Every structure is written in structure tokens, then in C-alpha cells.
Amino acid sequence: MTAKGSTSPDLLLMLDRSRPRSLRVQIEAELRRAIRAGRLQPGSALPSTRALAVDLGVTRGVVVDAYDQLTAEGYLLSRPGSGTVVSPATARPASSPPTVPADAGVDVDFYAGESDLDGFPRSAWARATRTALQTMPTSELAYGHVQGIPSLRHELADYLGRVRGVDAAPEHILVGHGFNHVFGLVSRVLRDSGRTIFAVEDPGYDRARAGLESLGIAYRGVDVDDNGLVVDQLRATGARVVVVTPAHQHPTGVVLTPERRHELVDWAQSVDGYVIEDDYDAEYRYDRRPVGAVQGLAPDRVIHAGTTSKALAPGVRLGWLVLPPALVDRVADHRRTTDGSTSGILQATFASFLGNGDLDRHLRRMRRVYRQRRDGLVAALARWLPELTPSGAAAGLHVLVRLPPQADESEVVDRTLAAGVRVYPLAQYRPPHGRPLPPALVLGYGSVTPQQSDHGVRVLATTLEEALRTRSGRR
Ligand SMILES: Cc1ncc(COP(=O)(O)O)c(C=O)c1O
Known part of the structure; x- marks a missing residue:
């Protein structure tokens, strides 16, 4: 659609009247996008509100409101007598990265x-894939080991011990397709062992709750305060499994304190229960010292779960469990009856990526x-x-x-x-x-x-x- 007027410049704005978003909001979004993409340069004049309203077939008030909003946000400047122009403050630095709208209409x-998908290490990953294909034994192209190929489990044991303080032996590791997959596997085994009530953090990770619901597992929310999960409250729930994010609580960002970690482990022992430790983004810390995994305190009571979703990208779809010895066979047996194993080529690639220091x-x-x-x-x-x-x-x-x-x-x-x-x-x-x-x-x-x-x-x-x-x- 083109706005024309005797003195107004032309401007192409696309409005979709079939969408539920109001026309004012659509005009604002279109103008913001045009300014941010550089289609409307700093200092350029906008059509008069009257001309644009006629051209778009909307009332003038709608355009006036949209211009006011963008003026309030600093995109536009309104100069009495000389109309509305794009604010010079919107100039983008020459090297600013391209903006990628997440979906239509969302800036x-x-x-x-x-995570930053543009930051995915494509070249290093391609090299690791080539190395994997050249060096992996032919046997690893068959249906794989339910727990994962040995080379990756060795690399993971090494990495998790070194970086996260996890007490991990390769034979206790099971590799799957991300946290949510391996969480589903172990939750089901725990449910079938009679631990039918779980506890989750409140607030906490929504997808973990959805996973429990899909397995028909009842859960209770437990408060999170400035020290992390309130273990006293956990004791009163009757749960025998708890899902926690100790290194960086999701979503409050609180770190589970050393006292609470000990209380949590004592609780698990006292109810013959388990702690599922979701270590989803522990690699990223800025102004604080690293905190080790809770699993290191009690490898027989804590199930440590990790993923490549934050460290690399969700699309990699790799995750793992470090299991207490008593659970390894049961989880492996359950896995055998479901999807069986994870792509050997993908695992060998990640093993090479870890082994040559590319992940670090x-x-x-x-x-x-x-x-x-x-x-x-x-x-x-x-x-x-x-x-x-x-x-x-x-x-x-x-x-x-x-x-x-x-x-x-x-x-x-x-x-x-x-x-x-x-x-x-x-x-x-x-x-x-x-x-x-x-x-x-x-x-x-x-x-x-x-x-x-x-x-x-x-x-x-x-x-x-x-x-x-x-x-x-x-x-
Ligand atoms: C708390 C938490 N756990 C785990 C994950 C990763 O899940 P997955 O490995 O299934 O991608 C995320 C990703 O956003 C998360 O926020």
C-alpha cells in the first residue's frame, strides 16, 4: 500500500485486516520494523497523518496514535510545523549485527x-563430524548401545568430573536426546519403583512438569527462597523424588546453598528417594565462582542430568544421565523397550568435539x-x-x-x-x-x-x- 499526498513522501506499509492485531498496533510494528531494518533512515520524513490515514483506509486518529506511541518510544520526532521524522537516535552502528525477528510481528x-543460534560453532562441528566418520568403528553404525557409545561416555565422564565436579563413571552414564528425553526415561523407572509422588520447584521449569503430567505422575510444588528449594517444605509433601536446578534455579537464578544441598541429600536418604539434578546452563556464569554439581555429594542419591541445548544449541538434541549404580540397569532396560539408542554418528561427533577441547x-x-x-x-x-x-x-x-x-x-x-x-x-x-x-x-x-x-x-x-x-x- 502506498501513501501519497501533495507534500507527503511515499511509504509502503502492509496491513493485514484478517489478523486479530489492531490496525494501530500493525502500523506501529511495520514502522518499527522499517526503521530498524534501515528502510526508513534517521532524519527521513514520514507522510502526514492525514495522507497516511487516507492511503491505508483508516481513521486519522489511528495513525496519530501510532505516531504518538513511536514518538514516546524514541523512534520518531515530531517537529511542530515540519511534520514527523525518524529520530536521528535510531541510527545503527555500521557493524551492528542483523536483527532476526523470532516470528512474524515480533521484533x-x-x-x-x-541460546545464540548464530554462535553455533559450525566449522568446528563439521570438523568433528569428519573426524567421527573417519575414525568411528564400523560397529558403531549398527543399532547402538542403549547407554551410548563408549567413547562419548568416557569423554563425558572426564568432562563432567573436571568441569562440574560430578562423580561419573562411564558405565553409569546414559546418553539420550536432551534433558527432556532422559528425564522422561528415569521418571518412569522411578514411578514404576513405587515412588509415585514427585516434587518440583515453585517457580520451576514448565516442561519438566509437562513431562510428569504426560506420564501420569503426581507432583507437588515446593517454594524457592533466596537459598534455593525450601527443603523443610519438601519433607512435608510425601514426595520421594524431587527435580531441582541447583546451579542456577530456573527461573529465579538462585544458587542452592551448601547447607540446603546437604539437607537435600539427607532428605533423599531418609525417604529412600532421589534428587534429579537438572544442570541445564551451569556452564554460563559471569560474576560468581562456579558451583559444583550436587551429585558429587551423594552419587547414590542424585541423578545428574545434562544437555547440549544451552552449551551448543537445542537442535543438537543430546543429553545424558549420570545414574546411581542401583538404577543403571533399570533405566537401560526401559530404554531398550523404547527408542533403543541415540544416533552413533551424532555421539561420535560430540565425543570428538569434547575430546579435542572444542567445547571448552x-x-x-x-x-x-x-x-x-x-x-x-x-x-x-x-x-x-x-x-x-x-x-x-x-x-x-x-x-x-x-x-x-x-x-x-x-x-x-x-x-x-x-x-x-x-x-x-x-x-x-x-x-x-x-x-x-x-x-x-x-x-x-x-x-x-x-x-x-x-x-x-x-x-x-x-x-x-x-x-x-x-x-x-x-x-
Ligand atoms: C530448566 C531447563 N532444563 C533443561 C532444558 C533443556 O532441555 P532439552 O535438553 O530437552 O532441550 C532447558 C531448556 O530451556 C531448561 O530451561
């Missing part, structure tokens, strides 16, 4: 489950990238929302941001999405029937550049203010 997506090198590089992104998000929050303090920022790939108590999480999420930025409510991480918690958002920065963070948080600041204003008007 920035703060999804916590995402990749992690060192990515820690720098993620530290920059973390700093970018924290700086954007300090700039646009100084009254909110993020927590859990010392490690991992996401932060938790508590909102003013009167804010409604889902309203803020909806308004922000309508403005092209996706943020995630704390509610998504909560099991049913938990105690009320103050409203908060979980913001992942793994795939969000500092420039994108600045834009996203600026939008969030505007939508939050709108939401709070509307609420106080309603009262």
Missing part, C-alpha cells in the same frame, strides 16, 4: 529457552557473548525501568524482573506483545495451587543482542506504564 523475543573453546567464546548480552539487558533495564531490579543475572541466560505489585503480569505481557515484543510471565513457571507471588517477568537474553534488548525494554517500559495507568484509572 524481540525474550524467550528463556533460546566454544564455551569460553560464548561466555563473552552472553556476558555482553546480559550486560546489555541489565543496562537497558537500568535505563528504561530503573525502578525494577533484575535478579539471577550472575549466571545463565535469563533474568527475573519483579514488577510493581499492582501490575498484572498477563496484561503487561499482552500489551507488550501487541507492541512487537514478547516477554514471559512468571505464572508460566508455576505449578497449580502455589502461594501468591509478586508479579514478575522472565527475560531470556541468549538470542537477544544489546540493541534488541534496548528496544525491547524501551517498549516494555512504555507498555508497563500504560498498563499501570489504566489500572489506577479503573480503581
Whole structure:
């Protein structure tokens, strides 16, 4: 669609009237995208609101509102008498990386489950694949060992012992297709051994809860405080299995303290139960010392689970369990009756990648990238929302941001999405029937550049203010 007027420049904006998003929101999103992509350069004049309204077949008020919103966000400047222009402050540095919209209509997506896919070490991975194909025994091309090929289990035992303090013997390791897969395998075995009630962190990882639900396993939520999971509360649940994220609690970012670790292990012993330790993003820490895995304290009571999803990319689909000796055969037997094994070629590639130090090198590089992104998000929050303090920022790939108590999480999420930025409510991480918690958002920065963070948080600041204003008007 083209806007024309006697003095107005032309502008191509695509509106889709079949979409539920309002036309104002669509105009805003289109203009933001055009500015961010450089199609509308800093300083260029926009059509007059009247001309654009005629051209798009909308009322002038809709265009006026869209221009006002973008002016408030700093994209546009309105000069009395000379119309509206793109703000010079939107100029992008020459070397700024391309922005990748996560999906149509979303400019920035703060999804916590995402890593920097552009940072995937393609060349090193290709080399490792070639090495694997040249060196793997022909026998490894057959249906594989249920627990994984020996070379990978040796490399993993070495790596996990060295980097995470895990007490791992190759014969206790089982390799599968990511955390969620191996979690499903071991959960089922524990359920069938009579441990029918599990406990999960509240707030905690939503997909783990979904996995338990799909297996028909009942679970109880247990509070998380500044020291991690509240073990006293766990004792009262009747559960004999607990799923925890000790190194960087998902999503609060709290580290499980040494006292709580000991309490947790004592609890497991006292109920003849197990701790499932989800060590999903422990490799990424910035301003704090590494914390070892809980498994090292009690290898017979803690099931350690890891994944390549954060360290490399979710699409690799590799994960592992380090099992207490008493569980190894049962989990292996169960695996035999399901998918049998993981691709030998993929495992041999990862074994080579680990063995020649490529994972260590990749992690060192990515820690720098993620530290920059973390700093970018924290700086954007300090700039646009100084009254909110993020927590859990010392490690991992996401932060938790508590909102003013009167804010409604889902309203803020909806308004922000309508403005092209996706943020995630704390509610998504909560099991049913938990105690009320103050409203908060979980913001992942793994795939969000500092420039994108600045834009996203600026939008969030505007939508939050709108939401709070509307609420106080309603009262
Ligand atoms: C808490 C937690 N555990 C595990 C995972 C990884 O799961 P998977 O290995 O199945 O990709 C994620 C990914 O976002 C996560 O947030």
C-alpha cells in the first residue's frame, strides 16, 4: 500500500485486516520494523497523518496514535510545523549485527529457552563430524548401545568430573536426546519403583512438569527462597523424588546453598528417594565462582542430568544421565523397550568435539557473548525501568524482573506483545495451587543482542506504564 499526498513522501506499509492485531498496533510494528531494518533512515520524513490515514483506509486518529506511541518510544520526532521524522537516535552502528525477528510481528523475543543460534560453532562441528566418520568403528553404525557409545561416555565422564565436579563413571552414564528425553526415561523407572509422588520447584521449569503430567505422575510444588528449594517444605509433601536446578534455579537464578544441598541429600536418604539434578546452563556464569554439581555429594542419591541445548544449541538434541549404580540397569532396560539408542554418528561427533577441547573453546567464546548480552539487558533495564531490579543475572541466560505489585503480569505481557515484543510471565513457571507471588517477568537474553534488548525494554517500559495507568484509572 502506498501513501501519497501533495507534500507527503511515499511509504509502503502492509496491513493485514484478517489478523486479530489492531490496525494501530500493525502500523506501529511495520514502522518499527522499517526503521530498524534501515528502510526508513534517521532524519527521513514520514507522510502526514492525514495522507497516511487516507492511503491505508483508516481513521486519522489511528495513525496519530501510532505516531504518538513511536514518538514516546524514541523512534520518531515530531517537529511542530515540519511534520514527523525518524529520530536521528535510531541510527545503527555500521557493524551492528542483523536483527532476526523470532516470528512474524515480533521484533524481540525474550524467550528463556533460546541460546545464540548464530554462535553455533559450525566449522568446528563439521570438523568433528569428519573426524567421527573417519575414525568411528564400523560397529558403531549398527543399532547402538542403549547407554551410548563408549567413547562419548568416557569423554563425558572426564568432562563432567573436571568441569562440574560430578562423580561419573562411564558405565553409569546414559546418553539420550536432551534433558527432556532422559528425564522422561528415569521418571518412569522411578514411578514404576513405587515412588509415585514427585516434587518440583515453585517457580520451576514448565516442561519438566509437562513431562510428569504426560506420564501420569503426581507432583507437588515446593517454594524457592533466596537459598534455593525450601527443603523443610519438601519433607512435608510425601514426595520421594524431587527435580531441582541447583546451579542456577530456573527461573529465579538462585544458587542452592551448601547447607540446603546437604539437607537435600539427607532428605533423599531418609525417604529412600532421589534428587534429579537438572544442570541445564551451569556452564554460563559471569560474576560468581562456579558451583559444583550436587551429585558429587551423594552419587547414590542424585541423578545428574545434562544437555547440549544451552552449551551448543537445542537442535543438537543430546543429553545424558549420570545414574546411581542401583538404577543403571533399570533405566537401560526401559530404554531398550523404547527408542533403543541415540544416533552413533551424532555421539561420535560430540565425543570428538569434547575430546579435542572444542567445547571448552566454544564455551569460553560464548561466555563473552552472553556476558555482553546480559550486560546489555541489565543496562537497558537500568535505563528504561530503573525502578525494577533484575535478579539471577550472575549466571545463565535469563533474568527475573519483579514488577510493581499492582501490575498484572498477563496484561503487561499482552500489551507488550501487541507492541512487537514478547516477554514471559512468571505464572508460566508455576505449578497449580502455589502461594501468591509478586508479579514478575522472565527475560531470556541468549538470542537477544544489546540493541534488541534496548528496544525491547524501551517498549516494555512504555507498555508497563500504560498498563499501570489504566489500572489506577479503573480503581
Ligand atoms: C530448566 C531447563 N532444563 C533443561 C532444558 C533443556 O532441555 P532439552 O535438553 O530437552 O532441550 C532447558 C531448556 O530451556 C531448561 O530451561
